[in-house]
Amino acid sequence: xxxxxxxxxxxxxxxxxxxxxxxxxxxxxxxxxxxxxxxxxxxxxxxxxxxxxxxxxxxxxxxxxxxxxxxxxxxxxxxxxxxxxxxxxxxxxxxxxxxxxxxxxxxxxxxxxxxxxxxxxxxxxxxxxxxxxxxxxxxxxxxxxxxxxxxxxxxxxxxxxxxxxxxxxxxxxxxxxxxxxxxxxxxxxxxxxxxxxxxxxxxxxxxxxxxxxxxxxxxxxxxxxxxxxxxxxxxxxxxxxxxxxxxxxxxxxxxxxxxxxxxxxxxxxxxxxxxxxxxxxxxxxxxxxxxxxxxxxxxxxxxxxxxxxxxxxxxxxxxxxxxxxxxxxxxxxxxxxxxxxxxxxxxxxxxxxxxxxxxxxxxxxxxxxxxxxxxxxxxxxxxxxxxxxxxxxxxxxxxxxxxxxxxxxxxxxxxxxxxxxxxxxxxxxxxxxxxxxxxxxxxxxxxxxxxxxxxxxxxxxxxxxxxxxxxxxxxxxxxxxxxxxxxxxxxxxxxxxxxxxxxxx
Amino acid sequence: xxxxxxxxxxxxxxxxxxxxxxxxxxxxxxxxxxxxxxxxxxxxxxxxxxxxxxxxxxxxxxxxxxxxxxxxxxxxxxxxxxxxxxxxxxxxxxxxxxxxxxxxxxxxxxxxxxxxxxxxxxxxxxxxxxxxxxxxxxxxxxxxxxxxxxxxxxxxxxxxxxxxxxxxxxxxxxxxxxxxxxxxxxxxxxxxxxxxxxxxxxxxxxxxxxxxxxxxxxxxxxxxxxxxxxxxxxxxxxxxxxxxxxxxxxxxxxxxxxxxxxxxxxxxxxxxxxxxxxxxxxxxxxxxxxxxxxxxxxxxxxxxxxxxxxxxxxxxxxxxxxxxxxxxxxxxxxxxxxxxxxxxxxxxxxxxxxxxxxxxxxxxxxxxxxxxxxxxxxxxxxxxxxxxxxxxxxxxxxxxxxxxxxxxxxxxxxxxxxxxxxxx
Numbered sequence: 001x002x003x004x005x006x007x008x009x010x011x012x013x014x015x016x017x018x019x020x021x022x023x024x025x026x027x028x029x030x031x032x033x034x035x036x037x038x039x040x041x042x043x044x045x046x047x048x049x050x051x052x053x054x055x056x057x058x059x060x061x062x063x064x065x066x067x068x069x070x071x072x073x074x075x076x077x078x079x080x081x082x083x084x085x086x087x088x089x090x091x092x093x094x095x096x097x098x099x100x101x102x103x104x105x106x107x108x109x110x111x112x113x114x115x116x117x118x119x120x121x122x123x124x125x126x127x128x129x130x131x132x133x134x135x136x137x138x139x140x141x142x143x144x145x146x147x148x149x150x151x152x153x154x155x156x157x158x159x160x161x162x163x164x165x166x167x168x169x170x171x172x173x174x175x176x177x178x179x180x181x182x183x184x185x186x187x188x189x190x191x192x193x194x195x196x197x198x199x200x201x202x203x204x205x206x207x208x209x210x211x212x213x214x215x216x217x218x219x220x221x222x223x224x225x226x227x228x229x230x231x232x233x234x235x236x237x238x239x240x241x242x243x244x245x246x247x248x249x250x251x252x253x254x255x256x257x258x259x260x261x262x263x264x265x266x267x268x269x270x271x272x273x274x275x276x277x278x279x280x281x282x283x284x285x286x287x288x289x290x291x292x293x294x295x296x297x298x299x300x301x302x303x304x305x306x307x308x309x310x311x312x313x314x315x316x317x318x319x320x321x322x323x324x325x326x327x328x329x330x331x332x333x334x335x336x337x338x339x340x341x342x343x344x345x346x347x348x349x350x351x352x353x354x355x356x357x358x359x360x361x362x363x364x365x366x367x368x369x370x371x372x373x374x375x376x377x378x379x380x381x382x383x384x385x386x387x388x389x390x391x392x393x394x395x396x397x398x399x400x401x402x403x404x405x406x407x408x409x410x411x412x413x414x415x416x417x418x419x420x421x422x423x424x425x426x427x428x429x430x431x432x433x434x435x436x437x438x439x440x441x442x443x444x445x446x447x448x449x450x451x452x453x454x455x456x457x458x459x460x461x462x463x464x465x466x467x468x469x470x471x472x473x474x475x476x477x478x479x480x481x482x483x484x485x486x487x488x489x490x491x492x493x494x495x496x497x498x499x500x501x502x503x504x505x
Numbered sequence: 506x507x508x509x510x511x512x513x514x515x516x517x518x519x520x521x522x523x524x525x526x527x528x529x530x531x532x533x534x535x536x537x538x539x540x541x542x543x544x545x546x547x548x549x550x551x552x553x554x555x556x557x558x559x560x561x562x563x564x565x566x567x568x569x570x571x572x573x574x575x576x577x578x579x580x581x582x583x584x585x586x587x588x589x590x591x592x593x594x595x596x597x598x599x600x601x602x603x604x605x606x607x608x609x610x611x612x613x614x615x616x617x618x619x620x621x622x623x624x625x626x627x628x629x630x631x632x633x634x635x636x637x638x639x640x641x642x643x644x645x646x647x648x649x650x651x652x653x654x655x656x657x658x659x660x661x662x663x664x665x666x667x668x669x670x671x672x673x674x675x676x677x678x679x680x681x682x683x684x685x686x687x688x689x690x691x692x693x694x695x696x697x698x699x700x701x702x703x704x705x706x707x708x709x710x711x712x713x714x715x716x717x718x719x720x721x722x723x724x725x726x727x728x729x730x731x732x733x734x735x736x737x738x739x740x741x742x743x744x745x746x747x748x749x750x751x752x753x754x755x756x757x758x759x760x761x762x763x764x765x766x767x768x769x770x771x772x773x774x775x776x777x778x779x780x781x782x783x784x785x786x787x788x789x790x791x792x793x794x795x796x797x798x799x800x801x802x803x804x805x806x807x808x809x810x811x812x813x814x815x816x817x818x819x820x821x822x823x824x825x826x827x828x829x830x831x832x833x834x835x836x837x838x839x840x841x842x843x844x845x846x847x848x849x850x851x852x853x854x855x856x857x858x859x860x861x862x863x864x865x866x867x868x869x870x871x872x873x874x875x876x877x878x879x880x881x882x883x884x885x886x887x888x889x890x891x892x893x894x895x896x897x898x899x900x901x902x903x904x905x906x907x908x909x910x911x912x913x914x915x916x917x918x919x920x921x922x923x924x925x926x927x928x929x
Contacts, residue, residue: 013508013510016508017508020506020508021506037506037507038506038507039506039509040506040507040508040509041508041509041510041511042508042509042510042511043511044512044516047511047516050516050518050519053519053522054518054519054522062521062522063522063525064522064525064528064529064563065565066519066522067519067522067523067524067525067527068526068565070523070526071619074619075617075618078619094507098511101512116506158525162525169565170565170566173567173568174568317581317582318581318582319582319584320580320581320583321582322582325582394581394582395581395582395583396579396581397579397580398577398579399577399578399579399580399592400576400577401575401576401577401578401594402575403574403575406593406594407591407592407593407594408592408593408594409590409591410588410589410592411588412588413583413586413587413588414583417588418588422579425577425578425579426579429577429578429579436569437568437569437570439568458574459574460574460575460576461574461575462570462571462574462575462576464568464569464570464571465570465571466571467566467571468566468567468568468571469568471564471566472566472568475566
């Protein structure tokens with residue numbers, strides 16, 4: 001079929017269907033993408049605001065913090081500080097993309113290419129998403145989570161549930177096993193497992209046990225702390241998991257709530273690992289598709305110009321001195337790197353052959369990109385594929401800020417000596433441990449007062465924010481039921497600072 | 506692909522979460538609202554709008570690095586730096602990136618939130634939900650009303666519940682299988698036919714037997730039995746009066762300055778907002794007086810000047826006349842607020858107090874007297890104040906106001922007052 005897919009700015013369900021089919025043909029037939037079935041939902045701007053508030057998910061349990069973020073984004077939107085996203089896409093199968101009714105047809109085309117095919121392919125193929133998320137089960141699990149939390153609110157009161165959720169949310173960043181590759185989660189069976197756990201509790205409950213005389217305590221155990229550490233799986237970086245399994249005083253419904261929050265943290269975890277790649281891939285896909293649509297005469301020149309205008313806005317990278325500067329733009333960097341890889345595959349120069357020997361001149365850019373999208377995350381992706389050309393184009397430079405020095409040091413710039421160092425510095429800064437503190441459960445004083453000991457491993461002498469840490473520790477103490485101690489430990493293993501929270505009960 | 510039109514789905518999915526948030530932030534919002542209302546004009550009170558609240562109690566803490574130690578970062582847009590260059594540490598922001606994370610940290614100390622007019626007023630008036638008012642029971646004035654209250658087996662024929670009665674009868678007839686007249690008629694026709702055509706006597710006898718049996722049942726089981734009959738039952742119930750009349754009494758003699766009138770106006774409007782929130786229907790009566798009193802419209806009340814003496818009793822008399830004429834105590838909750846600079850003709854004092862304590866106070870749900878003054882001018886005991894104080898136990902709520910900012914606190918105090926008030 002040839003000829004224009006649509007004309008003018010207005011969209012209809014027919015044109016969206018037509019455009020989607022054509023994009024699908026290009027994406028799957030020509031680019032070789034592999035996607036979950038698509039579900040595209042047209043929503044109003046108000047519904048978009050709603051979706052924003054609940055982390056973008058179509059269903060979510062109730063909590064005041066979502067109301068707070070709703071109030072914030074509503075405010076920003078009404079005052080015109082920020083526009084709404086053109087689209088939200090959910091890592092689920094079928095892959096749900098929201099598009100706004102106010103968009104022009106060209107924007108809808110762009111969004112379908114970007115979200116329904118770019119992100120969708122990435123969700124389905126990238127290893128972090130495959131390892132940490134279960135797109136088949138997520139929507140059912142959210143339904144379960146919402147109704148479970150609602151039923152807890154009915155049984156135990158809104159404020160009791162809110163307390164547990166507050167505490168769990170504060171620990172969300174410490175709710176993921178980052179290193180261990182787990183078996184693929186199966187969220188569908190979660191509801192069944194919750195029921196089984198509860199039924200097991202009921203089954204093994206016997207009134208008789210209560211009537212047994214509480215005899216003398218068995219003699220104090222020998223020092224088997226090594227065994228205990230093994231049983232408790234210490235040290236444990238996943239604090240939510242540790243509390244869910246081991247906190248002595250929690251009720252089973254409270255453990256289940258911790259589990260829900262933990263599984264949600266795990267579900268969102270890959271998105272934090274692949275910001276640059278995910279956006280880069282999606283932006284690259286929409287750019288390719290829009291170009292092909294225009295080249296084959298399926299969209300008008302006007303539509304193509306409209307697309308270019310908004311595309312350029314998205315991939316703009318202001319320099320560090322400019323007032324709009326807000327850090328590296330993941331869309332810009334990701335897109336530039338994807339385009340660079342495409343170029344190196346098709347028409348490499350000598351530099352590319354030195355820096356990216358495995359793909360330079362391979363002649364199959366899409367194959368190389370698909371492979372990269374599947375097997376890397378931001379940190380490894382940059383370490384491997386940030387080429388001197390992109391470093392030059394972005395004029396990247398690496399600054400070291402040592403608080404003991406009066407001035408900042410420019411460590412490396414975009415020159416022959418600096419490429420490799422800029423590259424590894426940028427890769428390092430994409431590590432989550434670079435931006436977020438590394439805290440783990442170190443030990444529990446089981447022989448004494450059951451104090452829980454957490455450890456923060458200092459990175460480059462950066463201490464925790466004291467006020468925030470105190471508040472979070474109070475939550476930990478509430479969940480743990482006994483006192484909590486947080487030690488900040490330097491690289492030699494010396495404790496340099498301590499925070500304490502007493503059990504509030 | 507599945508294309509779904511969700512636009513018609515209800516929006517506002519986040520409203521429950523927003524409600525939760527407001528509930529959580531209730532205390533701080535209330536304080537912010539009362540601070541904000543001090544700076545707003547009364548008219549704006551009813552408009553809602555943005556207020557800024559501190560983020561205490563609604564923060565979401567996380568473990569994060571506070572003091573960064575050694576930090577290295579990569580930035581785009583290098584123009585002049587070479588490797589090894591030393592650059593001065595920029596004051597916040599810039600390459601050190603300290604200000605690059607506005608979503609957290611200091612950005613959360615303040616939080617701006619838009620309240621709808623209703624929410625604003627709710628918070629505004631929440632303060633005033635006070636023990637004193639509850640004791641007086643805002644809407645206690647009751648009128649008797651009748652209300653349906655189900656069915657009874659006895660009652661006056663006028664209240665016969667026909668549908669219910671017929672339903673009972675039908676159920677009973679079905680339960681006892683009362684034959685229907687058509688059934689008997691059909692059998693009789695059959696019998697007649699049989700007799701005419703000379704059917705076998707045996708059959709005819711059986712038919713006759715059946716007909717007479719049915720007739721017997723028909724007679725035994727009445728169409729409507731006394732036990733079927735139901736009457737509509739009515740109950741007398743007290744019904745709260747949902748309407749209030751608010752009397753604004755003001756001295757407009759020459760001694761009242763524009764400033765004083767402005768203060769009075771603010772107080773009246775506050776009272777109006779307060780009552781409007783609680784009653785379905787509020788009527789406002791403006792009575793101004795010099796040495797004679799007249800009911801006027803709002804414009805005249807606040808803006809025209811008059812000269813003459815001051816006789817408060819005339820205003821009370823006018824008010825009682827209007828109450829008797831239009832606002833029967835049985836049907837209306839009556840509120841009155843009097844604003845004055847405290848002057849009254851000496852000869853009138855006795856009558857004023859008599860009228861107030863014997864007639865006005867008994868009909869009022871609440872009577873407030875505010876004495877307006879000029880800021881910074883110390884006033885001694887005015888004659889009205891002295892006399893009102895002498896009323897004793899039943900004395901009206903009284904306050905002095907000299908500046909605009911005092912209005913709201915005074916309003917609040919008045920409504921917070923303990924039954925036997927200690928007045929400064």
